[in-house]
Amino acid sequence: MNLSQIDAFCIIADTGSVSEAARQLDCNRTKLSMAIKALEKELDTQLFIRSGNHLSLSEAGKAIYKDCRNLLVTESRIRQTCVQASGEFNAEVWIARDDSLPDELWQDLAHRLNKQFSATSFNMALASSGDLANLVVTGQVDFAFGVDYERINDPNTTSQPLGKIRMMSVCNATHPLSKLRRVSDNELRNNMQAVMVYLNEKDNPELQPLSIQHIGFSSFDYILNSILTEGAWGVLPEPLIRHHLRNQDLAVIKHTYGLTQEDYCMFSLVGMNEHPGMTWLADKLNEYLFDF
Template sequence: MNQSQIEAFCMVADTGSVSGAARQLNCNRTKLSMSIKALEKELQIELFNRTGNHLTLSEAGKAIYKDCQSILVTLSRIRQTCAQVSGEFNAEVWIARDDSLPDDMWQEFSHKLNNMFPATSFNIVLASSGDLTNLVATQQVDFAFGVDYERVDDPLISYHPLGKIRLMSVCKADHQLSKMRRVSDEQLRHAMQAVMVYLNEKDNPELQPFSLRHIGFSSFDNILSTILTEDAWGVLPEPLIRHYLRQQKLAVIKHTYGLTQEDYCMFTAAGMTEHPGMSWLADRLNEYLFDF
């Protein structure tokens, strides 16, 4: 059993086909198929149920899948540790973040990061909250920060809660929903909703539209703009809208789930050594959320 065989097994399990796995790993389809067969021969058991070109995990495959993922994570951590010792560690760090916290705060923190760690280049990209874990799991970024809508048992991801963030169902102050003493599910369902959308292929029930009519955006800021200019409602993080509430431009909808709390998290690849800059950033975000 070797690393290429384990990588092949996990990727075929994730994609459901040899051809799909070959595209993801950028390797020859025949070579990948041979790796799977060699692994099955060594283990003396079939790891997949084969139906035409589609493969699904057998019971044996399901039983070893998480262990194989853990092996890959461990191998990645070993390489990372060796790179750190050799001085090649984290010359460049990619960070994804959602816009649940104000942009000016991120500008301040990013400039301080740049000054405190001049040997490291920090690349910060904006992403939908629903895509953060997938970006880390697929190694498109090293770290991600944002609202955690789904806590799943994913061997590829480590979750580090930094604090609680309050989410509010809001509408414009003169919207008909704001004038109701109590808003029912039926009334909310028939009002236009501005909702979060994401590219992650996994369904996230927490981000599914509640209303029958909705318009989707990948950022809270666009949702906020739509609520302020259109006859719509939506769910937004309190740090982003506090001053609009104080100015009475927005109103909290009096619905059963008008106020909820979620974890604000740092997401990293499982077993990944944390860059000191990310430790510093996590501490600042924790302080911000605690003070808030």
């Protein structure tokens, strides 16, 4: 068993076709078929069920697919680490992130990332939390970081939790809702809400507005500004608003679900060659969230 056979197995499993896999790998179709037959012979098991020109994974194939993918990811990491250590690595990495964590933190991490991995160009784009996974799936960015609202179960995407982030239902400290000892659903419905919206076409019940009147933004910062200046209420991440709570500009709404927790994640494609810089960045974000 060798890594070229494992690679062929995974590509054929993804495409369901030897011809398409050969096209993607830019190799001979016959050579690819022989590699799979050799792998099946060595493992003494049938990995694919053949139906005409289409191939689907057998039960044994399904059982080993994830491990095979992990082998390829490990191989890629080893190669990239060695190249990085020799100073030859050169790449461009696109990153999307939401604004659930303070800009000051991201500016600091971006500068440190750039200094530590100077052979790589890092491009960071601000995006709505709900669009992060979709930006990775569609190939618009390589990695994304933010609150995992989608909780997608896409076989092509991984969502690696880096820590928990507390979400708070808040309003301006002078808002009538802040004076109530207990706030009902009906009272929330009758007050203007600032909500998170995103471009991804998938419906997400968790992001549906509760209030009859609402205004939507793709940025937590815009939601915050609307709460501070326009008399709205909304749900915001604690790291973004801690200083406003300390200064008593904002008040936490005393509602049953006034405080919740969400996963803060790194999104990437399954089998994506993880740049060492992204491992470093994920570790730093994990440390920040743990200390927070």
